[in-house]
Amino acid sequence: MNKQIRTVSIVFAALFLLLVLNLSYIVMVQGPDLRANPANTRAVEEELSIQRGTITSSDGVLLAESRPTATRFKRAYPKGELAAHVIGYSSDKYQKAGLEQSYNSILLGKEDISFIDQLINKFKKSEGKGNNLVLTLDSKIQEIAERDLKGKKGAVVALDPKTGAVIAMASSPTYDPGTIDDSWKAISADPNAPLVNRATQGKYPPGSSFKVITSAAAIQEKLFDPSSQFTDEGTLEVQTTKIRNYYGKTFGEVTFREALELSVNTVFAQIGLKLGAQRLVDYTDKFGFNETIEFDIPLAESSTKNAATMDDVDVAWTAIGQAKTIATPMEMALAVSTIANNGVLMKPYLVKEIRDPSGQIIKQIDTRQIREVISSSTAQTVNDMMVGVVENGTGTVVQIPGYKVAGKTGTAEIGAEGVTHGWFVAFAPADNPQIAIAVIIEQGGTGGESAGPIVHDILEQAIVK
Numbered sequence: 001m002n003k004q005i006r007t008v009s010i011v012f013a014a015l016f017l018l019l020v021l022n023l024s025y026i027v028m029v030q031g032p033d034l035r036a037n038p039a040n041t042r043a044v045e046e047e048l049s050i051q052r053g054t055i056t057s058s059d060g061v062l063l064a065e066s067r068p069t070a071t072r073f074k075r076a077y078p079k080g081e082l083a084a085h086v087i088g089y090s091s092d093k094y095q096k097a098g099l100e101q102s103y104n105s106i107l108l109g110k111e112d113i114s115f116i117d118q119l120i121n122k123f124k125k126s127e128g129k130g131n132n133l134v135l136t137l138d139s140k141i142q143e144i145a146e147r148d149l150k151g152k153k154g155a156v157v158a159l160d161p162k163t164g165a166v167i168a169m170a171s172s173p174t175y176d177p178g179t180i181d182d183s184w185k186a187i188s189a190d191p192n193a194p195l196v197n198r199a200t201q202g203k204y205p206p207g208s209s210f211k212v213i214t215s216a217a218a219i220q221e222k223l224f225d226p227s228s229q230f231t232d233e234g235t236l237e238v239q240t241t242k243i244r245n246y247y248g249k250t251f252g253e254v255t256f257r258e259a260l261e262l263s264v265n266t267v268f269a270q271i272g273l274k275l276g277a278q279r280l281v282d283y284t285d286k287f288g289f290n291e292t293i294e295f296d297i298p299l300a301e302s303s304t305k306n307a308a309t310m311d312d313v314d315v316a317w318t319a320i321g322q323a324k325t326i327a328t329p330m331e332m333a334l335a336v337s338t339i340a341n342n343g344v345l346m347k348p349y350l351v352k353e354i355r356d357p358s359g360q361i362i363k364q365i366d367t368r369q370i371r372e373v374i375s376s377s378t379a380q381t382v383n384d385m386m387v388g389v390v391e392n393g394t395g396t397v398v399q400i401p402g403y404k405v406a407g408k409t410g411t412a413e414i415g416a417e418g419v420t421h422g423w424f425v426a427f428a429p430a431d432n433p434q435i436a437i438a439v440i441i442e443q444g445g446t447g448g449e450s451a452g453p454i455v456h457d458i459l460e461q462a463i464v465k
Contacts, residue, residue, distance in 0.1 A: 048072040048092070051357075053107040053130035055087055055099065058352065061139040063087055064100070064177075066130075075100075077178040083142055085197035086135070086169050086297070086350060089177035094184050098197070099133065099350065100177075102297055106131050106354060129357035136165035136352045144461050145170035148454040153442040155198035155329040158458055161337035161427060161436040163367040164346030168458065169330075171198040200299045203326045204440055207412025208246075208263045209423040209447065210321025212382060213335055215260055217283035218271050220378045226257040226385055236266040238316045243269045246411055246446075260385045261393030263409060265320050272319020277310040280318060286373040287335045288345060289327070293370070296350040302331035322413060333438035336425040339386070340406070340433035343379035345370040387430050395424070397452035400460055404430035407455070409447035419443055422450035428459045435462040 051073050055064035064087050066073040075090045088098020096104060109130040145156040149172035158168040173194040175187050187194050196202070218224045234250035236243040245251070245265045251258075259267035272280055281304055285291065289302045305314055305324035317323035330348065338345045347368040354363040374382075386406035389395040395407040410423025422444030427436035437455055444450030 047108060049128060050108050051129045052090065053109070053132040053355075053357070055107075055133045055135065057083070057135050057137045057139040057142070059139050063135070075178075077176070079139075080176045080178065081174050082139070082146065083135075083137060083169070084174050084177050085171040085199065086137065086166075087177060088297070089180045091180050091184075093181050097195070098297055099135075103133060103351065107133065109357070131357065131362065132355040132359070133351050134353040134355060135350055136160075136167065137169070137350070138167050138462075141168040141458055141461055142170065144168075144457050145454070146172070146174065148457055152444070152450075153192060153198070154440050154444065154451075155202055156437065156439050156454060156458070157199050157329045157333035158435055158437040158462070159333050159337045159346075159348060161340035161346070161433050164337070164348045165352065165367075166348055166350050167435055167462070169197075169199045169350070171196070171202075197297070198440075199329045200295070200297060202328055202440070203300055203302070204328075204421055204423075204442075205325055205412040205414065206321040206327040206332055207410035207421065207423055207447070208265075208268075208321055209332055209408050209410030209412075209425045209438070210325060210327070211260060211263065211268050211319075211410075212339060212386065212408050212425065213284060213287055214268055214271055214275070214280070214319045215256075215385060216287075216339065216374050216378055216382050217275055217280060218256075219381050220283070220374045221275065221279060223274050224256050224271065226255060226381060228256040230254055230256065230259060230264075230267045230270060232259075232264050232266045234266070236269050236316070238269065238273070238312050241313045241316075243316055243320075257385050257388055260408070261388045263394050263411075268320045269316035272315050273312060275315075275319070277307040277315045277318075280315060281305075281307040281310075283373075284325075286345075286371065287338060288331055288370070293331075293334070293348070295330075295348055299330055300328050302327040321410060329438045329440050332423070332425050332440075333436060336408075336427055336438060337436040338373050339379050339382050340427035340436045341379075342376040343372055343374040345373050383430055386426075390426070394446075394448050395426070395452065397448050398424070398426055398456045398459060400428065400456070400464065403428055403463055405459060406430040406433075409452070411446045414443075420445060422447040424448070424451035424455045426455050426459065428463050435459065 052066040062078050067076050088100040090096050090100040107130045145168045156170040173192050175194045232251040284304045303326050314323050318325050352365050356362050390405045390407045394409040398407050405428040407426035412421040422441040424447045425438045427433040439451040439454045441450035
């Protein structure tokens with residue numbers, strides 16, 4: 001009899017252990033997938049019962065909050081369209097986007113909660129409040145970026161080159177995340193794609209803004225210096241293709257410095273050919289092309305053609321930012337930030353602090369280097385050459401009295417005859433960079449005309465005290 005009781009006890013103990021192990025596996029391993037499943041209405045109902053954390057700018061402007069209703073909490077965006085593509089939206093009907101999506105578990109207060117912690121929270125009846133995000137965005141600079149983009153298609157990315165913090169990130173056209181449930185059908189069908197974050201997802205030929213990368217590569221490899229002499233005859237024949245300067249201009253005898261200031265295509269084609277396909281692509285890779293860069297929200301990969309498949313025509317066009325070269329505005333902002341930061345590429349980030357519901361900081365985001373791309377001496381040389389672009393060349397529109405500004409225009413051809421995207425990349429003050437910026441205006445003509453005034457307004461707000 002005792003043997004039978006012992007056997008039954010062992011069986012029941014084994015079954016109980018299996019039940020505990022199975023429950024633990026479901027909660028700890030399958031739990032995140034089950035909670036994220038759109039068919040899990042219980043998870044949706046649970047979310048609506050939690051007061052989702054706030055999102056504020058670095059200067060304390062409230063950008064997102066959860067307001068109580070009779071039965072639940074409803075997400076609200078007090079500043080309407082401001083930073084919409086960064087914040088994203090949290091919708092009962094259309095799920096989430098932007099930081100609302102990537103930081104969802106933190107905003108709900110559910111990040112890194114273990115099985116034991118979950119059980120404890122069940123018993124202690126937690127307050128049902130999520131954690132808060134403090135962003136790196138400066139609301140005043142963000143407002144200027146969005147104001148200047150209004151009515152255009154394009155994007156702005158402004159970074160602190162020393163840390164990688166995103167000072168502003170704007171995309172146009174935009175939308176109001178607070179009305180997403182009512183306006184979804186109209187904006188999702190809009191051919192201008194207002195839901196797309198052009199700053200991180202827009203992929204464009206960088207045109208002559210890319211010449212800062214070609215310049216850095218040529219100087220780092222000691223192939224040329226700013227005083228190196230070139231002859232421009234208006235066109236350069238490469239195999240069976242002719243490389244021409246914009247507007248068909250001919251510049252004659254020019255130095256490397258003057259070629260950057262005047263954006264002479266034929267000179268940069270020659271520089272690219274001297275570098276060769278492999279070295280040119282190696283440097284674009286160092287600047288962040290052809291890799292996925294970790295970021296708070298999805299960031300598309302910028303790319304160049306594979307060096308092994310390039311012929312001389314590809315190399316010449318790549319050196320001036322055309323051919324198969326594709327860049328996001330974020331990538332070009334990172335490239336110019338690297339030059340501003342003495343040749344060091346920093347990891348970009350949007351969230352600088354996570355705070356608990358009482359306002360206490362529970363996590364502070366540390367800055368991180370990705371790699372040293374070029375030497376500080378090379379970076380300083382390119383910096384000086386870019387100052388020349390603003391003082392003497394195609395970028396005079398961004399001059400700010402009393403400050404040195406480094407910049408480079410870009411006019412990217414996009415297939416149709418005479419249709420171009422306008423780019424401008426810059427940083428300031430050139431002798432102690434506080435902000436680096438990339439602006440693109442789709443089908444905007446030249447970068448100086450379309451993107452330059454936006455760069456000027458943002459730099460002025462950022463550096464003129």
